Amino acid sequence: MVSRTTDDYQRMALAGCVAITEPAFWAGYDRSCAQGFMDYFRQLTDTEPKRAAQFGIQHHTWLCINPKESEDIGLAREVLAEIPNFLDRPNVLGIGEIGLNKNSRNELIVLEEHIALAKSRDLLILVHTPHLEDKMKGTRMIMDAIKDHGVDPGRVLIDHVEEHTVRQVLDRGFWAGMTLYPDTKCTPQRATDIFEMHGTERMWINSAADWGISDPLAVPKCRDEMRRRGHLDSIIRKVSFDNPQKFLSQSGRFRVK
Amino acid sequence: MDDMATPLRSNEVVDQYFLEHRAKVLDIAAFLDRFDRAAIVDGVAPSATTNDVRVRALCAALDLLRDGQPERARRALELWSDHSTDPVAKAGMKGAIGAVPLP
Numbered sequence: 001m002v003s004r005t006t007d008d009y010q011r012m013a014l015a016g017c018v019a020i021t022e023p024a025f026w027a028g029y030d031r032s033c034a035q036g037f038m039d040y041f042r043q044l045t046d047t048e049p050k051r052a053a054q055f056g057i058q059h060h061t062w063l064c065i066n067p068k069e070s071e072d073i074g075l076a077r078e079v080l081a082e083i084p085n086f087l088d089r090p091n092v093l094g095i096g097e098i099g100l101n102k103n104s105r106n107e108l109i110v111l112e113e114h115i116a117l118a119k120s121r122d123l124l125i126l127v128h129t130p131h132l133e134d135k136m137k138g139t140r141m142i143m144d145a146i147k148d149h150g151v152d153p154g155r156v157l158i159d160h161v162e163e164h165t166v167r168q169v170l171d172r173g174f175w176a177g178m179t180l181y182p183d184t185k186c187t188p189q190r191a192t193d194i195f196e197m198h199g200t201e202r203m204w205i206n207s208a209a210d211w212g213i214s215d216p217l218a219v220p221k222c223r224d225e226m227r228r229r230g231h232l233d234s235i236i237r238k239v240s241f242d243n244p245q246k247f248l249s250q251s252g253r254f255r256v257k
Numbered sequence: 258m259d260d261m262a263t264p265l266r267s268n269e270v271v272d273q274y275f276l277e278h279r280a281k282v283l284d285i286a287a288f289l290d291r292f293d294r295a296a297i298v299d300g301v302a303p304s305a306t307t308n309d310v311r312v313r314a315l316c317a318a319l320d321l322l323r324d325g326q327p328e329r330a331r332r333a334l335e336l337w338s339d340h341s342t343d344p345v346a347k348a349g350m351k352g353a354i355g356a357v358p359l360p
Contacts, residue, residue, distance in 0.1 A: 026351075071348045102348035103339075132353035136338040163331035164338065189274075190330065196263045197328075228273070230264030 002043055003211035006051060013055035015220040019256040020052055021060040021206075021248065023097035023126055026068035028211050034078035037065065041082075045089035058256055060248070062096030062126045063087065070101070070110035080113055087121065093251040094118060096126025097159060100138040103130060108141065115149045124251050125156040129165065131185070139165045143172055155250055159206070162186055166198050175202045175247050180218035188222035192229060200235060204243040285319070314356030 001008060001022060012020075022044060031037060044061040052059035063086055065079040086092060095118040100107045118125045125146070130138035139158065146156055153173035161169050161176045162185070169176045178191045186194075191205055205222050208214035215221070219240055226236045248254035265273070292312060293303040304312050318333040326332070337356040 068351055101351065102353075103345055104348040105344045105346060107348060108344050130353065132355045133337050133339050133357045134353050136335065137341060140342070141344065162334055163328070164334035193263075193330070196261050199261055231261070235261060 001051075001209045001216065002040075002048065004209055004216060006054075008209065008216045009052055009055045009057060012216050013057055015217050017057055017219070019058040019060065019254070021062065021093060021126075021244075021254075022048060022209075023062040023128070024064045024066060025097065025210060026066045030069055030072075031075075034075060034082060037079045038082060041086045045086055045091055049091050058091075060091045060093045060254060062094055063092060064095050064098045064114055065110065066097065067099050067101040067107050067111065067128060067130075070107045071104060073106050073109060076106075076110040077113070080110075080117065083117065084121075087123070090253065093248060093253055094124030094126060096124075096157075097128035098125065099128040099142050100130050101128075101134070103134055103138045103141060108145065111142065112145055112149070115146055115151060119149050119151050124248070125151065127156060127158045129158060129160045131160075135160070135162065136164050139169065143169070143174065146174075147172070154202075157247060160185070161194075163190070163194060163197075166194055166203075170198065170202060175204070175243075178203070178205050179208050180205055180215070180222055181208050182213060182215050182218070184213070188218060188225040191222050192225050192231075195226075195235075195239060200239050200243070202243070202247075204239050204247070206244075285315070289316075310358045311354060311356055313359055317359055 001020065024040070024044060027040075031040075041063055044063070048061070049059040063083050065076050070076050083095075095114050098111055098114040100111060115125065117123075127142055127146075129135050129142065139161075143158065146153065154175070157175040157177050158165075158169045159177035160179050162178075166176050178186050178194065180186055180188055180191055185208075195203065205219055207216050207218035209216040223236050223240055227233075245254065245256060263270075289304045292307075296303045296307070302308065304316060307313060314337050318336055321332055321336060322329050339357045
């Protein structure tokens with residue numbers, strides 16, 4: 001978790017966290033050159049696994065150039081050309097988090113090139129869907145692009161689903177992730193509501209742990225919310241461990257028991 | 258779909274969540290009051306007639322919450338969503354404001 005202190009790894013371990021999957025993300029500013037991404041990918045594949053291991057947490061990652069930096073196609077293609085050099089690192093699960101941010105033409109082009117890379121190497125895909133008013137449109141565009149490339153939706157997690165996108169994601173055969181935030185996006189309460197309305201098949205929760213207002217303990221807090229409402233321990237385990245394990249194990253590199 | 262209906266009874270929902278959501282309603286009320294006080298100082302339209310996309314979207318969603326129909330959260334999100342289908346020519350900004358202009 002490049003944006004977080006080591007204390008957060010410690011707190012997550014104390015809360016029962018045994019594994020992390022960290023997507024390549026926007027740094028809060030646009031990197032000035034492709035070499036900056038190479039350093040970042042080394043951090044994700046070398047430094048962070050060691051930090052997490054101090055607390056018994058297995059660290060995994062996803063690689064890409066995030067959609068927030070995809071408007072510059074030249075830079076994006078330079079980064080894309082380097083990603084294969086990191087894909088054989090043992091903690092890399094696949095390509096992500098790719099997707100769209102403002103649903104622009106260039107973002108879509110870069111998304112499609114990431115999908116083609118994943119398809120050519122039979123890699124799992126982690127999708128970031130746009131925020132707020134752009135999410136519904138962007139989610140549809142992303143799913144269309146993935147289907148157009150012939151990727152099995154059962155090997156794709158569409159993350160950041162909310163009430164207005166979850167049904168279409170599940171109906172099209174994708175996995176649906178709910179990234180939990182303290183208040184601005186999907187909260188533990190709303191995630192539990194969504195499970196109650198849409199079930200738990202191909203669904204799971206994850207904590208946002210980025211440089212903005214976010215909470216690495218959001219998953220245990222959602223588990224508590226579900227427990228408080230009286231949901232069975234088996235259901236709580238399913239959405240916070242069994243389902244993630246089932247999806248991620250398709251990578252061949254996720255071996256958390 | 259697997260069955261995962263809420264285990265809570267309706268009175269339990271109220272017992273567990275009423276005070277928290279009472280406070281959220283007051284937050285919205287105070288936000289609109291704050292906006293209207295500032296609008297008076299600025300000499301612009303208050304919340305009821307403002308042209309601000311976000312305030313109009315918020316007020317429209319408040320109407321939706323009281324219509325007695327199900328899936329209010331989904332419908333509020335759809336109300337605030339971009340319903341166009343073509344890619345935009347260029348990403349002009351990184352962030353999102355939270356709502357598109359209402360018709």
